[in-house]
Amino acid sequence: MSKLKLATVWLDGCSGCHMSFLDMDERLIELAELADVVYSPLVDTKEFPDEVDIALVEGAVASEDDEKKIRKIRAHSKLLIAMGDCAITGNVPSMRNPIGPEAILNRAYIENADAQPQIPCVVVPKLLRIVRPIHEFVKVDVFLPGCPPSADTFHTALTALVTGAPLDIPALTRFGA
Amino acid sequence: MTIEELEQIAKSVCQENEKYDFEVNVCMDLACSSQGAQQLKDALVKAAETSGKNVHIRRTGCMGPCSSGPLVRVDPEEALYHHVNADHAEAIVNSLGGAPVPDLQCDLNEHFDKQVRVVLENAGYIDPEKIDEYIARDGYKALLTALTEMTPNGVVHRITESGLRGRGGGGYPTGLKWGTVAKASGDVKYVVCNGDEGDPGAFMDRSVMEGDPHRVIEGMALAAYAVGASKGFIYVRAEYPTAVGRLTAGLRDARRRGLLGNNICNTPFNFDIEIRLGAGAFVCGEETALLASIEGKRGTPRPRPPYPAVSGLFGKPTLINNVETYANIAPIVRNGGKWFANMGSERSKGTKVFALTGKIANTGLVEVPMGIKLREIIEVIGGGVPGGHTFKAVQTGGPSGGCIPAEMLDVGVSYDALVRLGSIMGSGGMIVMDDTSCMVNVARFFIEFCMTESCGKCIPCRAGTAQMFTLLTRFCNGSGTMDDLELLESLCSTVKEASLCGLGQTAPNPVLSTLKYFRNEYIEHIVHKRCPAGVCNIQAPVTDQKEVLA
Amino acid sequence: MPAFTPPPLPSDDKRWKIVNGTMRKNGFARHALIETLHTVQSSFGYLDDEAIRFVARSLRVPLSQAYGVVTFYHYFSLKPPGKHTVTICAGTACYIKGADKLVAAAEKRLGIPQGQTTQDGKISLMTARCVGACSRAPVVLRDGEVMGEVTSGQVLEQLERWAVE
Amino acid sequence: MSETVSNVKTLVIDEQEVSALAGQTILDVARENDIYIPTLCHLEGLSNVGACRLCLVEIKGGNKLLPACVTTVFEGMEVSTHTERLQKHRRMILELLFAERNHICSVCVANGHCELQALAQDQGVTHISLPYRNPELTVDASLAQFTVDHNRCILCTRCVRVCAEIEGAHVWDVMGRGINSIVITDLHDNWGSSSCTRCGKCVQVCPTGALFDKSKVGSDHPKYPDFLPYLNLMREAQ
Known part of the structure; x- marks a missing residue:
């Protein structure tokens, strides 16, 4: 049996979900026997591969770049897992939604700037007006809430998904867990 | 007051009328007034004085075909003049006794022939502020007869026999409701008249309250006698100042005549009515919300049971009916239940007043026997869609109702038939739409209304209508997806089944009925990003926010 | 007690x-x-x-x-009304006959959303649920007086007259 | 004797035969028999408003769904509490609540002690398919002891009821209507300058992080609403 191709993606989130993923510790070795990590902030691949079996996406869609990425990921992944509250609800990144991106940028780069106050506009991707969960852009197959989902949750869920065993997510985790 | 005294008043009114050679009736309902009916009446009075003719110029309530206003009817010839203004006064007065003024006469025979007037029988014939004119047309006869010759149970029985169903929307059997309140235990009971005509596009109740206020008062008094109440409240929209004025005057006159107050007609029956003003909340048409509002509270509905018949206003057994229901009572008591039951269809008896508006030639008030085909109302009575446009749908039942398409127009109007079509009878608004109306936009309009009028107490209605509005807005601006449509249908189901009161439970109706009959318009908006009626402003190209990749 | x-x-x-x-x-x-x-x-x-x-x-x-x-209750206002009030009926019959365009025109001219009063306190722009004059839709109340079959032009003309008063 | 007999009703809840006293609600009877029905606006010791619609149940013979918290039992009633139809509506209601305001569980003071959060998990809500509304709402920390965060309020009106019915102060009420409703103190005054008695009952009964005690740190904000039935019992005895 050929190994599954696993990708992990980091959109607008704090990387906590990835940290928690790594907290699987020795169980990662177990996982490595079943799947290859083909794309991830943790590995040195620049382009998202053409064919991925499982994509774990951390973070909300907050910029034009995020939006492009999530559409590409969806197009090239068989199973898309929204990993953690940011990807599922918008969570902390979405706290700017009621007041809009201008207010946030102003506070960060103008009001609180010590020198040369200016809003960065070159190279950095443009922010979307509203930060949204990824399922508002693409179809999501599995939702794994939590901030972050625990290592145990990752282990149980991934094992079930890889082996085809039944998976009861609400029994494992919840929003804010 | 006795029957004899009543007859004496009627006789003196007739004698008074006989002093005149001619009668010129000027419709002074809102539509005609807004086109100079007052100036017209003043000019007629002046012209009559100048001419030296013996003319009785009377202001009346709504005559019906508002789009032809201002209206004038000359009696005894029954010549109806349309689009009359003050300049025509002289010609009209000059014509009295001779041939009618040809240019002004309108041909609305077809419009009137299909109608049967029970509720509106006095509108257009009496001065609404003259109680004696009402009495002269058999007014208060039913009340006095009931008080002196019938038992309260007898009155309930007569209403039950008539088959009358509530005209406010739900169509609950009136006799059954009265019987329940009559049987409820308690010394203090109330009768309440729901005059909070909230459906936008409906003005039947306003016209009745303004054109024939004593009909409502008499109906309420009969109800009070039947159920054993001694206090009544009329809850009227503050947006209807004329109705408030007419009812206030009507109550004052009825008290003066001894038709309200203590020991009415020398019987032990005591009854009086207070007016309570609404303050701009559609949800107060819902009976428990209305009662909360009369109690001076926020108009939020509460779960039923207990029904108001058992625990209503101030916790006492309360009978609530709407204006048109009460307006039907006196004729039923007078003429008998069977007389009423002979009109209408199998399970919907009597007549129904509709406010016919929108894209239709003859807008105004019509009263038709139940069971009449929608097509007859729209094409014959209403005169069809004007301006070379084609009929698309008729919306009945207000924001809680639905849009009925052309292929369903041969259905007879009844409570049950309209529900089967995905709409409701409602209070009687009938808004005609032609090919220039976008049904998605129409659904959005109604949901916006329900969203703004939701009281906010229960979650499905409060947040559900807001979500439905968001999704419908997406369709109208071209950013909606087929996933959104699925979500909308799912929301409709929860809002309909899980909401606390009628407002929420029926709020999805305009969406569901347009989805049922005009689904292709939704698809056009979503898939092809175009509005077939050209109403929605879809800016192409719109980036799909929620594109779904297979 | x-x-x-x-x-x-x-x-x-x-x-x-x-x-x-x-x-x-x-x-x-x-x-x-x-x-x-x-x-x-x-x-x-x-x-x-x-x-x-x-x-x-x-x-x-x-x-x-x-x-x-x-x-x-929407009838109650927490703010003083303008010297003049234009109320556009937002009932169904008026909507079918284009009341939304009247609202948009008035909002644009006055620079305020419906439900508010101009800064100088001269004009309040309101909408009503339904005034019951549906047969004359679209209906506008000019300081409470019913006007039927109103066009955007008529609304703007009236606002102009009030503005220069 | 006949009277006592007629006072007892037998009914079936989820295929389990149970007995009840006339006048008891379906919810009361279900809880006595350890049959779980989800609730949110209901709280033992306060009046019932039937507003959250989570306790809707199906009654055999009727098409309408009825709130278990206010519907009283009758002889021979057959109640279903967990049909697919009910579950679908319950999930949608929870989704509506999450999308209505800004419930950011991870940074909420009530994380781990929140009834809304627990209900979502309980009903299997793992994401919200409805668009978030993202309203701009205020946080009022003007009172020394407590804070009200409208972002987390679900308008269950427990605070309004406990203040009016138990404390007797009626400082809280709801203003506005529909989607724009919010809870207020006095004439929409700051909580700190209102006629509040500072008794803290509203904080204890609040099911979410909308009302919380400032003296607690992080998300260590368990609520203790169990004082209500006891308080009522003591009052009745007086």
């Missing part, structure tokens, strides 16, 4: 006596709240905190409950 004495009138403005009259007529009963608020609004044109406080105290209605009632 000592008998309840209603609070003194807020000032010697005669209109408070009218308000008090409504309450007295209803025996200072709690259920007279909406009736009394109607009297305040028709006497003063709107309801400010002082008025709500006075009515609530007089009828022994909790302040939050009174405020809840005032803000529940």
Whole structure:
């Protein structure tokens, strides 16, 4: 049996979900026997591969770049897992939604700037007006809430998904867990 | 007051009328007034004085075909003049006794022939502020007869026999409701008249309250006698100042005549009515919300049971009916239940007043026997869609109702038939739409209304209508997806089944009925990003926010 | 327990006596709240905190409950109305006949969203649920007077006339 | 004797035969028999408003769904509490609540002690398919002891009821209507300058992080609403 191709993606989130993923510790070795990590902030691949079996996406869609990425990921992944509250609800990144991106940028780069106050506009991707969960852009197959989902949750869920065993997510985790 | 005294008043009114050679009736309902009916009446009075003719110029309530206003009817010839203004006064007065003024006469025979007037029988014939004119047309006869010759149970029985169903929307059997309140235990009971005509596009109740206020008062008094109440409240929209004025005057006159107050007609029956003003909340048409509002509270509905018949206003057994229901009572008591039951269809008896508006030639008030085909109302009575446009749908039942398409127009109007079509009878608004109306936009309009009028107490209605509005807005601006449509249908189901009161439970109706009959318009908006009626402003190209990749 | 004495009138403005009259007529009963608020609004044109406080105290209605009632009903206004008011009917028949265009035109001309008053206090732009003159749709109330079959042009003309007054 | 007999009703809840006293609600009877029905606006010791609609149940013979918290039992009643139809509506209601305001569980003071959060998990809500509304709402920390965060309020009105019915102060109420409703103190005054008695009952009964005690840190904000039935019992005895 050929190994599954696993990708992990980091959109607008704090990387906590990835940290928690790594907290699987020795169980990662177990996982490595079943799947290859083909794309991830943790590995040195620049382009998202053409064919991925499982994509774990951390973070909300907050910029034009995020939006492009999530559409590409969806197009090239068989199973898309929204990993953690940011990807599922918008969570902390979405706290700017009621007041809009201008207010946030102003506070960060103008009001609180010590020198040369200016809003960065070159190279950095443009922010979307509203930060949204990824399922508002693409179809999501599995939702794994939590901030972050625990290592145990990752282990149980991934094992079930890889082996085809039944998976009861609400029994494992919840929003804010 | 006795029957004899009543007859004496009627006789003196007739004698008074006989002093005149001619009668010129000027419709002074809102539509005609807004086109100079007052100036017209003043000019007629002046012209009559100048001419030296013996003319009785009377202001009346709504005559019906508002789009032809201002209206004038000359009696005894029954010549109806349309689009009359003050300049025509002289010609009209000059014509009295001779041939009618040809240019002004309108041909609305077809419009009137299909109608049967029970509720509106006095509108257009009496001065609404003259109680004696009402009495002269058999007014208060039913009340006095009931008080002196019938038992309260007898009155309930007569209403039950008539088959009358509530005209406010739900169509609950009136006799059954009265019987329940009559049987409820308690010394203090109330009768309440729901005059909070909230459906936008409906003005039947306003016209009745303004054109024939004593009909409502008499109906309420009969109800009070039947159920054993001694206090009544009329809850009227503050947006209807004329109705408030007419009812206030009507109550004052009825008290003066001894038709309200203590020991009415020398019987032990005591009854009086207070007016309570609404303050701009559609949800107060819902009976428990209305009662909360009369109690001076926020108009939020509460779960039923207990029904108001058992625990209503101030916790006492309360009978609530709407204006048109009460307006039907006196004729039923007078003429008998069977007389009423002979009109209408199998399970919907009597007549129904509709406010016919929108894209239709003859807008105004019509009263038709139940069971009449929608097509007859729209094409014959209403005169069809004007301006070379084609009929698309008729919306009945207000924001809680639905849009009925052309292929369903041969259905007879009844409570049950309209529900089967995905709409409701409602209070009687009938808004005609032609090919220039976008049904998605129409659904959005109604949901916006329900969203703004939701009281906010229960979650499905409060947040559900807001979500439905968001999704419908997406369709109208071209950013909606087929996933959104699925979500909308799912929301409709929860809002309909899980909401606390009628407002929420029926709020999805305009969406569901347009989805049922005009689904292709939704698809056009979503898939092809175009509005077939050209109403929605879809800016192409719109980036799909929620594109779904297979 | 000592008998309840209603609070003194807020000032010697005669209109408070009218308000008090409504309450007295209803025996200072709690259920007279909406009736009394109607009297305040028709006497003063709107309801400010002082008025709500006075009515609530007089009828022994909790302040939050009174405020809840005032803000529940759209007929009540917490701000003074403009010198003139244009009310565009937003009922169904008027919508079918293009009332939304009238609202948009008026909003653009006055630079305020519906429900507000211009900064100079001259004109309030309101919408109504339905004034019941549906057969003459679209309907506009010019300082309360019903005008039927109104066009955007007519609305703008009227606003212009008021603006230069 | 006949009277006592007629006072007892037998009914079936989820295929389990149970007995009840006339006048008891379906919810009461279900809880007595350890049959779980989700609730949110209901709280033992306060009046019932039937507003959250989570306790809707199906009654055999009727098409309408009825709230278990206010519907009283009758002889021979057959109640279903967990049909697919009910579950679908319950999930949608929870989704509507999450999308209505800004419930950011991870940074909420009530994380781990929140009834809304627990209900979502309980009903299997793992994401919200409805668009978030993202309203701009205020946080009022003007009172020394407590804070009200409208972002987390679900308008269950427990605070309004406990203040009016138990404390007797009626400082809280709801203003506005529909989607714009919010809870207020007095004339929409700051909580700190309102006529609040500072008793803290509203904080204890609040099911979410909308009302919380400032003296607690992080998300260590368990609520203790169990004082209500006891308080009522003591009062009745007086």
